[in-house]
Each structure stands twice: as C-alpha cells, then as structure tokens.
Amino acid sequence: MSGMSLPADLLVLHGKLISMDAQRRIYSDGAVAVQGNRIVAVGPSTEVVAAYTAKETIDARGGVVQPGFVDSHVHLSQHLGRGIIPDLWPEEREHEHWLPYWLNLSEEDAEASTMLACLEMVRNGTTTFCDHGGKFCGESTAAVVNRVGLRGMISEICWDIPPYPSVGTGDTDACLQRLERLTQVLPKRADVRVWAGVSMAGMGRCSDRLLVEGKHLADRLNLILDFHQSFASGDVAQYWKHAHGKTAIEHFANLGILGENLQLVHMIHTEDSEVALLAATRTNVVHCPAASTRVGRGVSRVGRFPEMLAQGVNVALGSDSGNYSDFFDVGRQAYLASTIHREARGLMPTISAHEALEMATLNGARSLGVLDAIGSLEVGKKADIVIHSNCRPEWHPGLNVVNSLIYSAQSVAVDTVIVDGEVILRGGQFRRLNEEEEYRRIDALAQQLHRRMGFKIPSRWPVI
Numbered sequence: 001m002s003g004m005s006l007p008a009d010l011l012v013l014h015g016k017l018i019s020m021d022a023q024r025r026i027y028s029d030g031a032v033a034v035q036g037n038r039i040v041a042v043g044p045s046t047e048v049v050a051a052y053t054a055k056e057t058i059d060a061r062g063g064v065v066q067p068g069f070v071d072s073h074v075h076l077s078q079h080l081g082r083g084i085i086p087d088l089w090p091e092e093r094e095h096e097h098w099l100p101y102w103l104n105l106s107e108e109d110a111e112a113s114t115m116l117a118c119l120e121m122v123r124n125g126t127t128t129f130c131d132h133g134g135k136f137c138g139e140s141t142a143a144v145v146n147r148v149g150l151r152g153m154i155s156e157i158c159w160d161i162p163p164y165p166s167v168g169t170g171d172t173d174a175c176l177q178r179l180e181r182l183t184q185v186l187p188k189r190a191d192v193r194v195w196a197g198v199s200m201a202g203m204g205r206c207s208d209r210l211l212v213e214g215k216h217l218a219d220r221l222n223l224i225l226d227f228h229q230s231f232a233s234g235d236v237a238q239y240w241k242h243a244h245g246k247t248a249i250e251h252f253a254n255l256g257i258l259g260e261n262l263q264l265v266h267m268i269h270t271e272d273s274e275v276a277l278l279a280a281t282r283t284n285v286v287h288c289p290a291a292s293t294r295v296g297r298g299v300s301r302v303g304r305f306p307e308m309l310a311q312g313v314n315v316a317l318g319s320d321s322g323n324y325s326d327f328f329d330v331g332r333q334a335y336l337a338s339t340i341h342r343e344a345r346g347l348m349p350t351i352s353a354h355e356a357l358e359m360a361t362l363n364g365a366r367s368l369g370v371l372d373a374i375g376s377l378e379v380g381k382k383a384d385i386v387i388h389s390n391c392r393p394e395w396h397p398g399l400n401v402v403n404s405l406i407y408s409a410q411s412v413a414v415d416t417v418i419v420d421g422e423v424i425l426r427g428g429q430f431r432r433l434n435e436e437e438e439y440r441r442i443d444a445l446a447q448q449l450h451r452r453m454g455f456k457i458p459s460r461w462p463v464i
C-alpha cells in the first residue's frame, strides 16, 4: 500500500464474512469498513486494514459476520399475550383471548409489547422488520423502535370488514385516510430507520376497493402494499365464492393489484396456477413456517414454497405473532423453511440452506422495496451487520458456514448488532438500554393487562 489511509468510523475485522453479494462471496478472514451509516469497503482483512484507519474497531475473532436478517412479517403489539393460547384450544376459541386483549390493550402496553419484540429481534440477529400494524398510532410504535435503534416498516391495523364491530377501523375511506396520514408523518426517506408502509389485514377483511386504493397509494409513494392471504383453507374458499369461482390470485390479477410492490403473507393454500401468476407478476410472498406449524394450518403438507422459489417468486421469511410462531427469530424460520418441506415430501433438497439464507436477507429486502439499501454487505449499502461469537460449540468445526448458520447456529451466539452504522448490541449487551429494567416493566404491564381482561391464564399443570 502507498501509506495513504482512508478514514472510517468503524472497522469489523477477522470474521468469516458472508457477504450475500452478487457472487455470494464468503471471506474466510473478512472485514467491513463503515463510514457514517454506509459500508465503504468489504474484503479480506489484510486489504481493508491496510486501506482504512477507523475510530472504532471490532475484532470478530473468527466469528461469522453476516448482513442482518430481515423479518418480513411481525405483529409488534401482540407480544404481551405471547404463548398464552393453550395447545388444546381449537381455532374457534382464539378470540376468547384475542378480543379482550385488543379491547384492553393500552398505548403503554402496546409500547411495552413493541419494546419486547424489538429486544428479541436484535438478540436474534434481525436488523430490519415489517410490522403488520397495531391498534394505536404508528408514531408511538416508531418512537420505541427508534429507541432500540432497529430498522423497520410499520403500520396501523386496517380493515373495513372487521371480524367484530368493536375492533373496526372505520369504513373504506376512513381506512384509507388512516393509511395516508401515517405515510405522511413517517415518510420513507433515505435518512430514516423507521417508515410507514401500506399494510392491511387482508384474508377477506378488506374490501376490493380498499385493496385497490391501497395499491394506488403504495404506487404513488413508492411503498409496498402488504396483507395476509391464504393462511387457512376457509380463507381460500371465501375468495372462490366472492370471485365466482376464481382463485384469490386470479381475483387480485383482475383487480390489478399484483406486482413487485405487493407482499402477500402466508400463501399456504395455493394452486399451481396461482404460483405461475405470482411469478409472472413478480409479486412477493412471505413464508411464515412457524406460524403454521404451531397451529397446524398445513404449511408443509400443502404449501408450494419450493415451487414458488423454483419458478422465480421472491419468497421472504416472517415470524408472525405471539400466539402463532411465539418467537421472532428469522434464523429459526430459515431452519424450518429449509427442512419441513423435504420432510413432508421425502425429497432432498427442496429448499437448501443457501436458499433459506437468501430468503432471510436479500429476499426480505427486495420484498420490502429496500434491496438497494440493505440485505447484503456491499459497498454503498447501509451498514446493518451481525457478528456471531465464535466461542460457542454450535459454530465448530464450522467447515461450511452457511450450513452452520442455518442448521446449527443459535441466536445466543449473536454478540454484536450494528444498524445503520451504529453498534446497538456489543458483547451481548444493549448499548442504549437497560434490558433487565425493560423486562421488569414489560412483565408487570402484561400481568395488569390480563387482570383487566379478566382472563384466567390457562395452565394444564398446577402452578403453585
């Protein structure tokens, strides 16, 4: 080197670096240089060290360095009731918890739930998420997300055909006004970590007009439209009737809402003809394996996710919610996505570990319309970086790092999380927050909420 050293704010050195760049290069002793919130260099440690002098240096000590995971579907406001629905309850009884939870949830509760969800995502190596939207205004959600330092698209719950009048969000016009207002107060700009998208309930809870107008709003503001679809067989039957013998995707094609800024969550019960239409229109799908395996909706039995990927559909991964998957961990979702389909079919491989890692990073970024900014460790992208500790048994011998990351790794090995160039978790400690204090407040609020609901927490075994 000539001796001229370039300035950087942060260097991450000596990692087994999975770049997820176009060639999918993996550096066995790799480094990243960060200036401000952007990556300015990626390469072998020797080259990056020779070229840059940084204010802060993190030695990854041989640990895996990866682009942060993208969790493409979460419900931030449901974590205070997480794990409370008993295994033996049939689907028809879910509302016995869900409805009083919704009605009694205060804004403070929703903020605590959001905090819990964000802490969990950071610890599991997620740096960007897509929230489905809650009961309260998006600004209060955004404030919590910004406190933690995560990146994410948020929304407010929206449906003009609600399941109960008491949870309604107004008629079609009121729903559209609600969505448009939020996009104005939380615009998607290059310098923000949190922005509003156009998210709605879907699954028969939104009128055709709301879907179409929502798509127009997303088109106009360069945002995505996001809703649930085809989770249960009943959901599919409903469209069949509504669209006079057409599938849901054929119906959406007729409405003109398919396209690369549409993200459909679940898509378990699908026909081959629908997969072809999704591929032809570059419509995105979010596969939430654990949301289905927890409640037995058929994701591995009937899901066509391997076919979607084979035909070029962009399939991302999502964790869903507190009483479906019960965890916000895209690494675990990737493990399930890569294993359950081959188990159900008795075929190898259906979705490989490598494809699962693409789903958890690049595909999530594409689905959210932010592939130009995140999803890989490349020069010019935002610095969203996760470093795993190498001092954990599951990482050894580590002869194939991608297989290790998807099959063996556990989130407890996530040591450092960097979002937008800022180190928010270092050595397993949150830099901005006192985590224990947050859990005390979260637990107290959850207890109070369930007392207000009059909900007797069911337990199969006696709790003394």
Ligand SMILES: [Zn+2]
Binding pocket: 073, 074, 075, 132, 228, 265, 320, 321
């Ligand atoms: Zn959901």
